[in-house]
Amino acid sequence: MGRMQDKVAIVTGAARGTGAATVRLLAAEGARVVVADVLEEAGAAVAAEIGSEAHFAALDVTREADWKRAVGETQQRWGAVDVLVNNAAVLHMEALDETRLEDFERVVAVNQRGPFLGMKSVAPLMKQAGRGSIVNVSSIDGMSAKNALVAYAGTKWALRGMTRVAALELGKFGIRVNAVCPEAGSGDMLSPFMPEGVDPELAAKYSQRILSSQMERSIADKLDDIARMILFLASDESASCTGTDFLVDGGYLAGFRFKQTPGG
Numbered sequence: 001m002g003r004m005q006d007k008v009a010i011v012t013g014a015a016r017g018t019g020a021a022t023v024r025l026l027a028a029e030g031a032r033v034v035v036a037d038v039l040e041e042a043g044a045a046v047a048a049e050i051g052s053e054a055h056f057a058a059l060d061v062t063r064e065a066d067w068k069r070a071v072g073e074t075q076q077r078w079g080a081v082d083v084l085v086n087n088a089a090v091l092h093m094e095a096l097d098e099t100r101l102e103d104f105e106r107v108v109a110v111n112q113r114g115p116f117l118g119m120k121s122v123a124p125l126m127k128q129a130g131r132g133s134i135v136n137v138s139s140i141d142g143m144s145a146k147n148a149l150v151a152y153a154g155t156k157w158a159l160r161g162m163t164r165v166a167a168l169e170l171g172k173f174g175i176r177v178n179a180v181c182p183e184a185g186s187g188d189m190l191s192p193f194m195p196e197g198v199d200p201e202l203a204a205k206y207s208q209r210i211l212s213s214q215m216e217r218s219i220a221d222k223l224d225d226i227a228r229m230i231l232f233l234a235s236d237e238s239a240s241c242t243g244t245d246f247l248v249d250g251g252y253l254a255g256f257r258f259k260q261t262p263g264g
């Protein structure tokens, strides 16, 4: 018996990266999964690879009409929406005083309005069913900061706040809402912003080494680690967990390690 047996999950941004790792794992644990993304070819390929327990939905998370259609179709196809994973996001890296308003607003639209519309769209069905789990994928950048991330980090902090409000409002209906804060993600998100010749995987490792972590994990392994945390929160195993953050950060936020001092 799988850990997600008889559950139906919608995962946004599931055509690649963390979202794709998540739908593969949820399906392997018995869930029926909606692979939702704007990348139609890649999303349909992920759904086809999983098989008949997966369905691709073209969903732009910024559009309320897309949410209505995707949630309605899921309800019709599989009779329920037990889990929503708000994973889709976009990155923009630029100095604060050079960031154009339209770039700022594009990031807010996907990373913040998207999860708002997602939670709003599934809440009535989950309330009716008297159960549900919503997992919002934030980031270590929603708990700390980096230069160049005024838009992105802002949305990731906001998502943690929205998670708490939703958990407080929906808890009485048996619906849990949590945030996952990963340190890592797909290189596809980072690579458009890397200076030419810089390998995003190496860059990520380098920044991690300077800070705190000693974890030597490949990006693919880290995506699986994040997916496993999402699986835990999506499943009934996390029945006592709601309204909080779950870090998957390899010790990134634990602090600094100074090599030259005792214990370093």
Ligand SMILES: NC(=O)c1ccc[n+]([C@@H]2O[C@H](COP(=O)([O-])OP(=O)(O)OC[C@H]3O[C@@H](n4cnc5c(N)ncnc54)[C@H](O)[C@@H]3O)[C@@H](O)[C@H]2O)c1
Pocket (backbone or CB within 6 Å): 012, 013, 014, 015, 016, 017, 018, 019, 036, 037, 038, 039, 059, 060, 061, 062, 086, 087, 088, 089, 090, 110, 137, 138, 139, 140, 181, 182, 183, 184, 185, 186, 187, 188, 189, 190
């Ligand atoms: N990449 C990282 O280093 C990193 C680190 C920490 C947290 N995260 C978070 O992890 C999550 C997954 O990101 P990833 O690393 O897999 O990156 P990714 O870019 O590979 O995946 C994001 C997915 O979201 C989709 N998407 C973008 N805009 C959309 C829209 N309007 N509607 C629907 N789908 C849309 C993309 O097509 C893509 O498939 C995100 O929430 C991200 O903020 C990423």
